[in-house]
Each structure stands twice: as C-alpha cells, then as structure tokens.
Amino acid sequence: MTVVDDAVQQCRDLLDLLPAEALARAQERHPRVAGFAVFPVYAPVEIIHAAGLMPLGLFGVGNKLEITNADSRFQSFICSIAKSTLELFLRNEMKGFTGAVFSSICDVARNLASVAGRNAPGMYLEYLHLPQSSPTEACREFTRSEFRRFRDNLGARTGRPITDDAVARSLGLYNRVRALTRQLYQERRHRPGVLSAAELFTVAQACTRLMPEDAIPLLEDLAASLPMRKPVSRDCVRVVIEGSFCEQPPIELIEAIEAAGCHVVDDDLVVGWRLFRHDVPAGPDPVAALADAYVADSCYTSVRFNAAQPRTTGLLRRAKDAGADAVVFAAAKFCEPALLDYVLFRKALDEQGVPHLKIEFEEKMWTFDRLRTEVETFTESMLFE
C-alpha cells in the first residue's frame, strides 16, 4: 500500500465511525479532550479548539444508524442530515460532547438547533447568526461581536476563559490544515487523476474528525507523496461539483460520478472547513481577524448572501479557474438553499454555454446505477459530440 492509499484508508475508517466513536479515537492521542460538534456549513472552529475542545464535523450519520426516532419529529420532506443529526441527540449518541454549534444556514437548521437542544438537556447548544449582507463596516462589527459572544459563552461553559493567545495558536494550526487542503485541491486540478475526487473528499471530510495537530502530518504526508503518484489517464470531462456544501453525499456517489467519465477538478464538498481563500493573519485580535476573514475572505456558498460576491459569478469563476468543461449540480434532497440556487446557477451557466447536469442525493441512498447512467449519458454527450 502506498502512503496515499494508506492515508485514504485511515480516513475512510474514521468516516465509518459515529461521532462519539471518532471522538473516542481522538482521545487515544488526546486523553480527556471533550468534543464539540460543528453542524455545517461553517463555524469558527479555532475558538472551539482554543477552549481545549475538539471541534468535530457533524455531517449526519449516513447508513451508520437507523432512523427510528427522528422521523416522528421531522416530516418526510425534511433533509436527511437534519433527521440523522437529531437521531444522534435523541439516542444519546453524543456522549463525550460538551455541546454543538449550528448557524443561520437555512430554516431547517435553525429549527433543528432548537429541537435538538430541547431533547439534549445539559448540552450547550449554540446558534450563530452569520451575516447575510454585504461586507460593510456594520457587517464586520456585527460578525466580530457574534464571534466574541461565542467565545465568551464557550469560555463560561467550560469554566476557562478563552485567551487571544490560545485562539492565535489554534488559528495557526487551522491555517496550516486549510493551506494543505488547498494544496491538495490545486494538485488535483493541475494533475487530474492523481488523487480521485472520492479520495480527496474522504480526506477532507476525515480532517473534520481529527484534531488539527493530527490532521497536519497526515496532510503533509499526502502532499509530499502526490508528486510520486502517477495520474490515472482517461478520456474524461472536467467537471465542478456544486451544491454539496452542507449534507455530504455518500462517497459511492462521488465514485459513480468519476466512474461515469468525470474528472472532478473542483467542488464545494466540506466547504465550510476550508472556507478561507488565504491564511488568516492572527494579528493582535485573532477573534476579530477570524470574523473579518469570514466577512471578506471566504469563498461563496449557497448559504450566504453577499452582494459584493454574487454566487453565480463565484460558480462561473470556479469553473473557469479549474478549467472545467461542465458543472454537476449535486444537491441533497430537500435542500432548499441548494435547490433554490440552482435556478440562478442554471441560468448563468446556460448564458455562458457551460453544460450542466442536476442530480439529487440522500444520506441513505445505496444504489447508484441509475445515477451513474445519467452522468454517463451526460459525459458521453460531451465526449462524442
């Protein structure tokens, strides 16, 4: 097994665990560290880490847990991630976690935070209002205030005030994680096939289940090994995947897209954990620096309005920068932000003559043949045009 294969396998193993099991795995290296769950899309994980906690991505549970209770709380037309997340709380499967943070990404996430909180007495559930406005001074001030509120609440909860020095240290670590992830994305873009989309997705998502101190060496090893890896050469369509910013598709879906003839050259998978375009300089006030980066240096997502950075422009630029031939719009079933954005994305792509295909997924989907046929038809129509 190569270094890359080995690292990817480690990551796959980690993703097979429930959140509490992943936390227990981390505790083998970081004894007694408590977890703090981060519901997508974004939260300032540096503040959580600076509190001495382990930020852990809460991306639902896929097929790892039967939904037996949450179905009675959330209706059939609610997305999978909301139900499986609530199931974890209802079944007391969040042992070892001090709390969780949710944010203003959609109506379902907001109600989920409230319902989960009611059903998990004793846990600290925070709800962040991340701004939906242009990057004005008022927006910047508000965001700083919001991040400070989170810092203060979390410090009060753990009984240990969170210092600027601690946040600066954590920021340094997460800067490194993000920089290495960007490097892997660049490598894949420039040498398609050197790291499959399924592999990169696995690694990126697994990093949300690792302390940054442990993610860094794993990513460094991967980055160092990639130049030695031979890209798999195939006739493929270069595509960008858009629409998977919150609930994550099953890895098999990404594999099916690739098997159907796509080289994925960019995507918005796990985007909240690699949101910033550049390293965030800690400066004298690292919490303010993080807030400012959120306001002015984060990449576009479907859960944020920013008049200065329209999402349609963002997608077109993403596709152009990646040299993509097409866009595969992969949205979670019932995901209102993704499905509503599709209307404007589709219009913008049509106007620019960029081919696109829309597919929908759910956490618990287990057959991918129909979907693979759909993507194959799409790619063949381009390859043999």
Added chain:
Amino acid sequence: MTTGTKAPPVSATVSAPAKPSASAARDYRGVVHDLSKTVMTDWMNQLQAAVHDGTPTAYLMISGNCVEILRCFDILPVFPEINALQLAIRKKALPYILKAEEIGYASDNCAYVKADMGYTLSGGVGEEGTMPKPRLIVCNFVGCNVYIKWFEQCAAMMDVPLTMIDIPFVRENQPSPDDVRYVMAQLRTLIEDCEKLTGRKFDIDRLREILAYSARAEEGWALAKSLCRARPSPFDCYFDSINMMGPINALRGTKAAADFFDGAVAHYQKMVDEGVGALDEEKFRIVVEGPPPYPYYRNFRNLFEKWKAVAVQSTYSTVGGTWEFGFRHDPERPLESIAEQMLMHNLCNRTMTERYAQIRAYVERWHADALVIHSVKSCRLFSAGQGDMREYFTKELGVPTLMVESDLEDPRYYAEAQMKNRIDAFFESLEYKRIREGAPQPAGSQP
C-alpha cells in the same frame, strides 16, 4: 437559545353570555370582512394604478417588516407573499407553480416562491400585468432564509436593485445592543436608498406620525385577539385573522389601518357583550399552528366548523408581529423600535421552543381544548420539527394535539378525504373523552 414569552397584558371585557344567534354569527364575518376588504381593495387599486403612473414601489416581505420607512417616502409597498396567497385562494396558483418549475425550481421548493415567480415570468408584473414592477427590492430577512433567495431571484429576473436587511436571529433572551446597532445601521442604509429613489429627504417627524398610526393599529390587533378569550369567541382567530393580517402587515402605519382596527374591535366587543360567537355553537376551542391551505381555505374551515370548533388563537397570524404580547412601535424611539420589532417581536425570528411557549400561553390563557398543527411542505420555517412540538404538547403537557399535512400554496398536496378522516377522528376522540370524564358540555359561559 432563549425560552419564554411575555404574558399578554390585555384582557377582554366580557359580559354575561347570551344565546348565540345564527344570523349574527354569519353577519360578523360580513362586517369585519367588509371593513378589511375596503381598505385592502384601496391598496390593491393603488398597486394597479402604480403599474402605469410611475408611483415608486418597493417589494417587501411580511415577517417583521419595516413598512413604515417606505411609507415615510410615499413608496408603495408590494408584498409578493400576498400575491402568492391571492393566487392560491383564487385557485390560480398551480399553472404558475408549473411555470416556475420549468425554469428549474424543484418540486420540493417553497410554492409561494414558485407561484410568485411563475406569475412574474408570465407577465403578471410590469406594464402588461396587474402588479407594478418594483423600483427597489427590500429584503427584510427576518427568520425565513427563503426570503433571501426569493428576492435575489426577483432582483436578478427584473434587474431591480436589492437592499438586504439582515436581522440577527434571537439567540439570547434579548437581542444584544450590537444586534440593534447592526439593524439600525442597515435601516439607515435603507433610508439612503429611499432618498435616492424618491429624491426626498428623510423626515423623522413624518416617521413618528406613521409610527403613531402603527401603534394604534397594534393596540387594536391586541384588543381584538384578547376578545377571543371570551366564550364564545367572537371570531375565529385562525381563519378570520386573515381579515386583520392584511391591514396590520401591509397597511400598518396608515390612518386607514388604524381606523380599521377601531371598527373591528368595536364590532367584536359588541359581539362579546351580546354573547354572540363566531359559530352558532362553540363546542371546541382550539389553537392552530401553521399557515392554512389557501387553495382549499373554505373546505379546510368547514372540516372544523362541522365539529363546532373555533380557533381562539393561532401562530400564523403572528408572523408579522406578536402584538398581543405587548410590543408597540414607539414614535419617540422611531428607528430603535422598528429595529426591535424586526428582531424580537414577531414569530419568525424566534426559536421553536419560544413558539412552544407562545402556544402554551395561548392554550392556557385563551382556554383552549386542543392544539391543531397544520404542517405545510412549503414553509420549513414553520414545519421543520413540528413532530417534536406534537410530542411536547401531548406527552409533556397533556394537550390533545392533531397534526395534519398539506401545503399553503400547492393544491397538489391537499388530500381532502384523508384530512377529513383525521380531523373527524380527532374530534370524535375529544368528544368521547369529554363524555367519559363527565365534563359538562361547554355553553356560552365566561372562562
């Protein structure tokens, strides 16, 4: 996360009961409905005139809106939600929903958005249509994230400038001073945008006058709703609230809206004084959660009336403002009070558990027998998690609760037979429970 709601400060003056009269019960709908129709028709006529006469118009959403600022500049407010509602209630929504789906909207997207966008795509907005093209789109993002997408898409489709007002969700017991500052800064930006649009300077004294009318209407709203604590309730606080929701949400800040509430309260007070109720006989008092199925409004209402069930309170009626819990716009603190209302004093910008507290207050203080949850697919703000709400009310509070599903706009989701079966079974069980417990049948007694 916060919990708790303030206690309603007002109570109805109720007099000794008299036997309800069928003609009076039917008549009450006529009087207040006609009052509402008069003021709303006047506004609609202004909208139609604005299609051609160049009156500046702006789009705005209902929840926790800041219509007073637009009014201060004589900008005519246009509410796409009301447009969608009217399409649904007139049974005209489906073709527009399908039209929107043709350009990429999913079957799972909010049908309010789809109906309105389909209507716009079909030429309903602008010179050839019935609605004026807005000169400005003001997105008051108060709780509902779909608002953002909806208005962004309107702005893109019609090439109209968009002003976003980002209202922080209530995360603590009260909005923080920073929350209020953030909203006020955005309101000042809106004022600048309105100045640019109209070429007029902002007049704070004019805004104070407008807010005084708002406060008067809000007082009337609260009084009318408090009268539903009487037994029998003078109006159905779910189905008939629509008569008051137009004036309070769309026309707030006008003398016409304030006068409307004076008239409505006087009429309802008279009904209470005479012991006249919304129904010939009031057998069950219910609280209703969730928006109604507008495409089948009358049918849905009939399913409850058949059981002599009257809604004494409803959450849907408070999307614009929870006036019955005491908040009033304050002419002495114009922008601050507008910001506070948007932040705190409406249903949409508050947590699910705060909604539970609101419903609990309704059940206890309006003396309801049961809770009915109408879960709509379109509006996840309302519906996501209503199963947990049912759990809380039935298991923790022992309040009989019925949950039924359909949609507020898309007629394809309304199944009459299934709905009827569930509602009948629920009230049959309530009736049986009463008989078994030997409870006296409710008459026109004061609570």
